[in-house]
Amino acid sequence: MAAHDCCPPGALGPAAEAPSAGRMEDLNGVPCYLVGSGPRCIVVGHDLFGVNSGRTKAICDILAARLGCTVAVPSFFSGGAAGGEGASASLLRVLDPAPSEKWYSYPGRLGAMLWSVPGIYRGLKAVNWAAIRPKLYDSVLPALKIRGVERFGLLGFCWGGWLTTRASAEPEFVCAAACHPSLMLASTLGDNEVALCNAVQCRTMFLASTGDPKNVRPGGLMQQAMEAKAFSKDCHFEAFPQAHGWVNRGDLANEELKRDYEKSVELLVGFYQKHL
Numbered sequence: 001m002a003a004h005d006c007c008p009p010g011a012l013g014p015a016a017e018a019p020s021a022g023r024m025e026d027l028n029g030v031p032c033y034l035v036g037s038g039p040r041c042i043v044v045g046h047d048l049f050g051v052n053s054g055r056t057k058a059i060c061d062i063l064a065a066r067l068g069c070t071v072a073v074p075s076f077f078s079g080g081a082a083g084g085e086g087a088s089a090s091l092l093r094v095l096d097p098a099p100s101e102k103w104y105s106y107p108g109r110l111g112a113m114l115w116s117v118p119g120i121y122r123g124l125k126a127v128n129w130a131a132i133r134p135k136l137y138d139s140v141l142p143a144l145k146i147r148g149v150e151r152f153g154l155l156g157f158c159w160g161g162w163l164t165t166r167a168s169a170e171p172e173f174v175c176a177a178a179c180h181p182s183l184m185l186a187s188t189l190g191d192n193e194v195a196l197c198n199a200v201q202c203r204t205m206f207l208a209s210t211g212d213p214k215n216v217r218p219g220g221l222m223q224q225a226m227e228a229k230a231f232s233k234d235c236h237f238e239a240f241p242q243a244h245g246w247v248n249r250g251d252l253a254n255e256e257l258k259r260d261y262e263k264s265v266e267l268l269v270g271f272y273q274k275h276l
Helices: 056-067 085-095 103-126 129-146 159-167 193-198 221-227 255-275
Strands: 023-027 030-036 040-045 070-074 151-157 173-179 203-209 236-240
Touching: 023 129, 030 056, 030 129, 040 056, 040 129, 040 159, 056 070, 056 255, 070 129, 129 159, 151 159, 151 255, 159 173, 159 193, 173 255, 193 221, 203 221, 203 255, 221 236, 236 255
Parallel strands: 040 070, 040 151, 151 173, 173 203, 203 236
Antiparallel strands: 023 030, 030 070
């Protein structure tokens, strides 16, 4: 599995976990971040760095507060992230080092990162639909229904964009959005990309980066598939001049990135207000 099978060139690396207000709970054996309450729920597919990646949980807090709904982020990877949380930590120490990191530790940090990369790719290959569907349908959704959830939407970041697209073929979900979705993973995970897009059965919004493949950008494969659906007018596709990963992992000190991040959050809120 090559790097481009997961994320496009120029993709942002891991980012430190942002503060959040929810809690981790066990949903029939699946660790899950939960925030908010109510009969409507957004189930979130995290990126390859796991539930704690960057602003993932913080964005869920915003959606729960703005929409008055439940937001759930199940931890789908064994070890919390592709290759385990230790692998993500080794990437973070090179790509976004803490100020306390000494310059002379760089060779050791780089070696640890390179050592972790094969494990990350093995971890990604292991989370195909045959492995994910039982966690989602046998554990997470029943637990949420017991808590009073009646209506489900989806949100995905990067790897989670593949998950939301795959799950969108099931009648359980009424809408799905994805930020910089990694549909290039489809063949690696045993899916046909054309069939994957054609099988989607709910209103869809993709917020891509201009560095993402054509298939997820405006006019690409997914939008073409949605144009054949009765709900096509309710779908939205937009590309932003940012690197893959910017919504939940980009540096908000960059004013242009912050502007596009805030616009993306508003688009997500508006989409779920209409369709969830």
